Amino acid sequence: MSTPVLQLDNVTMRFGGVVALREAKISINPGEIFALIGPNGAGKTTVFNVVTGVYQPTEGQVLFNGTRIDGTKRFKITKLGIARTFQNIRLFHNMSALENVMVGADSHHKTGAIGATLNLPWHRKEEKRGRELARELLDFVGIPGRMTETAKNLPYGDQRRLEIARALATDPKLLLLDEPAAGMNPAEKEALQALIRKIRDSGRTVLLIEHDMSLVMGVSDRVAVLDFGQLIAEGLPHEVQTNPRVIEAYLGVSEDAS
């Protein structure tokens, strides 16, 4: 079998006495759409924060394409090929949509102050390439007409798409989407599902946190369920759906059943 894109090896994350993640083991294969679900506060976003270097795991290792990345600086992890979106949208609100995406594209650019002040040829080339990439990506996520608009003036759904475009601009091998469907209407969710597939088909792996079950079941190849920081189930969507522990975690246990 090929090396997993992402591997969480017994990762524990403690905040003082609170255990946000307990010995989590997750392994994601290249080209997969992998969904992470669970009730609120189950530790899903903690997984994202551990993977992207916001937190250092208390115990355990995070491997990306077989190399350890826990302890690596956040911007370096992005350069290695992991990008994310945020649960509560964190765009650069007062920059234009195009500029937002260009910031992502800049992660692979090298121009420094000297190249920029002297307007050197490679700087112009990078700018041009960055702008073209940003345009393509805005088109790719379905908001080509929004280029010059200020990010915060975009409708909510478009802001989510813009975040995805910004993340894609860093050319990630693994894209982490944190509740991308939150606040979207059914039609937008439909389009999002298609977009996620399109991202996978362009050769990227997707790790998805989502509460919308129809989206999760419709789009993911595999699903893992977290509850109170513990991985309680993992498998194909329909397997997970019928798993009694999962139903218990989501709905609680009826008194006469136990």
Add this chain to the structure above:
Amino acid sequence: MKGNGVTGNANPLRRVGALVDGARDWWEHAKAWQRYLVYLGAVVFALILPAPAIGSFMSPGADWTSVLIYPIGTYILLAVGLNVVVGQAGLLDLGFVAFFAIGGYSVAYFGTQYGWNYWATVAFGIILAAVSGVILGAPTLRLRGDYLAIVTLGFGEIVRITANNTDEIGGARGITNVPHPTDIPGVVEFGLLPAPYYYLILIAIVLVIIFSVRLQKSRVGRAWAAIREDEDAAELMGVPTFKFKLLAFAIGAMIGGLAGGIYAGKAVFIEPNTFPFILSATILAAVVLGGAGNLPGVILGAFVIAWLPERFREVNWLKDVLDRDPAEYRILLFGGVLVLMMALRPEGLLPSRRRRAELHEGTGGMGTMGAEVAGPDTDVTTTEAAK
């Protein structure tokens, strides 16, 4: 927020604001040749600015060209430098005068003690300022908001006090007989006449503006803007935030150093008290008053801040009213005007659109410049910890 108070019709500056917005729209859609025409106009204006006809109104009491060099030109240069740090990267620096001092002292010291060529001392001063910017920034730029402001404030004072206590560089007596800039044979002679210095500082300002604009439009400027808006998100999008903040400090410091070098070459005499804390505060006031992040605004702010106290030395009608020399009241008048301007245009005289939006939001903007205002999404670590 504050902006709401400005919406009344009673505000005369409201119309000015509309005019500014109109001009800005025109500028954004202007063709290249139209823009170059404006640049050309600005340069021509700057060239004829020292004319006595203008001076007789602008500065009836003192030599207008000298006033144009110091404080006006020097303040503009410093403000453009500080704008890189405060306006573009959103880092509050309260000790900017330190870099001005370092530039000034290197010209004075190496010129008088070692007889170096003036231009070499200026270049060396710029490098020295950049290095001290990095030395100051490396340990402190991990701090945010208030803490950074306090540390930079301390740095400004340390430099001044060190100069005061170091006999090698003249101690409290300072350094006298600082050499004038080396003449460029056949082109210009730097002596006691102020005009050559005016054109020297004008060239420096134009160059610094060009560099600053280019930076702003590049990857570097985008990274700064991203840091200012959401440092954590920027880092997660692959921006090496620490490196870019350090770069902002270094570039700001270089411009400060350049200003110091030019100042020392004209002033002939510098001492520690040439570089008081109040100068840092004044330049910061110029940046904020003009509209942090927007170069034309910052330049206008620096001009106003530098010029008004000079102009208030000679207000003849006040002399008749008060029956006293108005020069005694000039700082009071100046303060009144500042309060008035901030009340009427809280975002600055010519704010950048982006900065104005940040101010109205109440998060980011001033928040990242000073106190960290806790916005709804300021911190991943606390809000998302339990998820």
